[in-house]
Amino acid sequence: MNPRAHAIKVGVKRGWTEFKLSLRAPDDLSFYLLWAGGLLVFLFLNRHSTVEGTGLSASVVALPGVLAAMIAFGAVVGPSYQLVLEREDGTLLRAKAAPFGLDSYVTGQVVYQFLGVLPMLVLLLVPPVFFLDGLVPRGAVGWLAVLGVVVLGTLAILPVGFIIGSLARKPSHVTTVAILPVMGIAAISGVFFPITAMWAWVQVVAQVFPVYWFGHALRWAFLPDGAGAFEAGGQWNLPGAFAVIVLWGLVGLVLSPRILGRMARRESGSAVEARKAERMQRVG
Amino acid sequence: MSDPVIEVDDLRMRYGAKDVLTGVDFHVGRGEVVALLGPNGAGKTTTIEILEGFRSRSDGRVRVLGEDPATAPQSWRAGIGIVLQSWRDHGRWSVRALLEHLGEFYAPYSTPERRRPRDTDELLATVGLDGLADRRIAKLSGGERRRLDVAIGIVGRPEVLFLDEPTAGFDPEARRDFHDIVHGLVDLDDTSILLTTHDLAEAEKLADRILILSRGRIVADGSPAQLAREAAGSSEVRWTRGGESFVHADHDATAFVRGLFAQYGEEITDLEVTRSSLEETYMALVHRHEAAEDAVGDLEPTEGAAR
Known part of the structure; x- marks a missing residue:
């Protein structure tokens, strides 16, 4: 096996190890359980109320939007935060010291962040099957669509997380350049209420970003066919969803290696030392 | 000196208008332990980071294991060991998991003369971490962490090992333990070692040869005894x-x-x-x-x- 392919294989194993470690880490677990628990309670309490004028269950309408926001959050904020932290603590420099270590590190991050989205999705998807009626009326095709959005959507926007993580200089920057923008985009993307309730120009802006389309494709899977009337174009548009998501993925795939590479080239022992000193000052 | 593993000729480094290295020359032979000694700000770290391939130079010729670190292929890294000071990285990992993970990178470069990576248990014994293989790294003491750093630096059985201020912040006992480990390494595998320090006693204790760097230039080069005679x-x-x-x-x-x-x-x-x-x-x-x-x-x- 050529050494680069070998290093990528080592990276896949690394991602899996990191994932297993995170499942055993109390802080990660409590994060998953608190968020998922809160959302499930919300969905459970609203299981019988209907959205005015539609006859649809409020919880069934809310679930796709919640999942869309989760994917966006997990795939953008997760890796950007991790990258900033691991640059600061020297993990990245260690990777750089090994042959093809950076290829391996990035592979590990992709695997880890991708797997990291799953526990939340399982926690959010499995219980509602038992207490929400009429979930995924399309049956197997619908569940396949859900799986497709999760896999394709996560992979498409992971590069955005890597780019933000490369550009942010310290953990607190991640709040400004990742968490706030993602929340803002989620807010206009029909996650919390139907997009048609927005001004027309906001609807146009929202359709540029993938979050709306995650929600769109998930609603197609979760809701009856007639609910398409509440979407931005007044009907379902799966090819549109696919196109926007894939386009984001391609742009990210082209840009992220360069930006990551440029960031990694600057890493050295003294750079880590300097950030450590700066952090000590910040914290102490 | 036959078969130099590190060659530095007229190395220069300039940051903006500031000259940090103004023509550094030295060679390191196979199996030699060389200390780069100098006051803070003399350019020790800059020099070693250029040799590690982590920093690009302004001018001069540099070869490590026959390659220019600035353009060397990734396979070159298999012959280089770098002892980085861990701070909080991989805190959740166990000692064994991390050593095995990092060791795996070197497996494609194994040869009958230099088997790579080093066996984890032997490695743990070498650095005195036996019994702590399953300990979480976040739970290690400062001294144990430094031993782990050394173990990571040599897991790929490097031909050249770089140590930048390896004992900064050590208490005297940790320092002595560290010196013992380095002495052990030299006897193994003909590893050449370049270390920086501003501690003279340390240089004297560890090195075959001392290079004194002052204001971006080597001002003395010789064994501790030679230097004492020279001055x-x-x-x-x-x-x-x-x-x-x-x-x-x-x-x-x-x-x-x-x-x-x-x-x-x-x-x-x-x-x-x-x-x-x-x-x-x-x-x-x-x-x-x-x-x-x-x-x-x-x-x-x-x-x-x-x-």
């Missing part, structure tokens, strides 16, 4: 004759003492010869160099004004 060079001779004490400084203490005995024979008592310590040598070298440079610096504006 002020004098030894101090003390003796007593007829109840009176004498002190004399001389470059050739042996000849002086021979003459002393020839002249006075048994009248000489309490004879004591002390070679000037390496510390005095070091201070003398650095000061002499800095004074010379400052003198040149003082001249320049005058010449400019005269024109």
Whole structure:
């Protein structure tokens, strides 16, 4: 096996190890359980109320939007935060010291962040099957669509997380350049209420970003066919969803290696030392 | 020196208008342990980071294992070991999991003479971490973490090992343990070691050869004993004759003492010869160099004004 392919294989194993470690880490677990628990309670309490004028269950309408926001959050904020932290603590420099270590590190991050989205999705998807009626009326095709959005959507926007993580200089920057923008985009993307309730120009802006389309494709899977009337174009548009998501993925795939590479080239022992000193000052 | 593993010729580094390295020259042979010694700000870290391939240089020729670190292929990294100071990285990992993970990178570069990676249990024994294989890294003490750093640096059985200020922040005991580990490494596998330090006693204890870096230039290069001879060079001779004490400084203490005995024979008592310590040598070298440079610096504006 050529050494680069070998290093990528080592990276896949690394991602899996990191994932297993995170499942055993109390802080990660409590994060998953608190968020998922809160959302499930919300969905459970609203299981019988209907959205005015539609006859649809409020919880069934809310679930796709919640999942869309989760994917966006997990795939953008997760890796950007991790990258900033691991640059600061020297993990990245260690990777750089090994042959093809950076290829391996990035592979590990992709695997880890991708797997990291799953526990939340399982926690959010499995219980509602038992207490929400009429979930995924399309049956197997619908569940396949859900799986497709999760896999394709996560992979498409992971590069955005890597780019933000490369550009942010310290953990607190991640709040400004990742968490706030993602929340803002989620807010206009029909996650919390139907997009048609927005001004027309906001609807146009929202359709540029993938979050709306995650929600769109998930609603197609979760809701009856007639609910398409509440979407931005007044009907379902799966090819549109696919196109926007894939386009984001391609742009990210082209840009992220360069930006990551440029960031990694600057890493050295003294750079880590300097950030450590700066952090000590910040914290102490 | 046959078969140099590190060659540095006229290395220069400039940050903006500031010259950090102004023509550094030295070679390191296979199996040699060389200490790059100098006051803070002398350019030690810059030099070692250029050799590690983590920093690009302004000018000069650099070869490590025959490759230019700035353009070397990834396979070159398999022959290089770098001891990085862990801070909080991989805190959730166990010692064994991390060593095995990082070791895996070197497996494609294994040869019958240099089997890579090193066996994890042997490695743990080498650095004195046996029994802690399953400990979470976040739970290690500071000293144990440093041992782990060394273990990571040598997991790929490197031909060249770089250590930048390896004992900064150590207590005396941790420092002594660390010195023992480094001595052990030299005996293994013919590893060449380049370390930086501003601690003279450490350089003297660890290195076959000491390079003194001052203001971006090597001002002395030799074994600890050679350096002591080279500098002020004098030894101090003390003796007593007829109840009176004498002190004399001389470059050739042996000849002086021979003459002393020839002249006075048994009248000489309490004879004591002390070679000037390496510390005095070091201070003398650095000061002499800095004074010379400052003198040149003082001249320049005058010449400019005269024109």
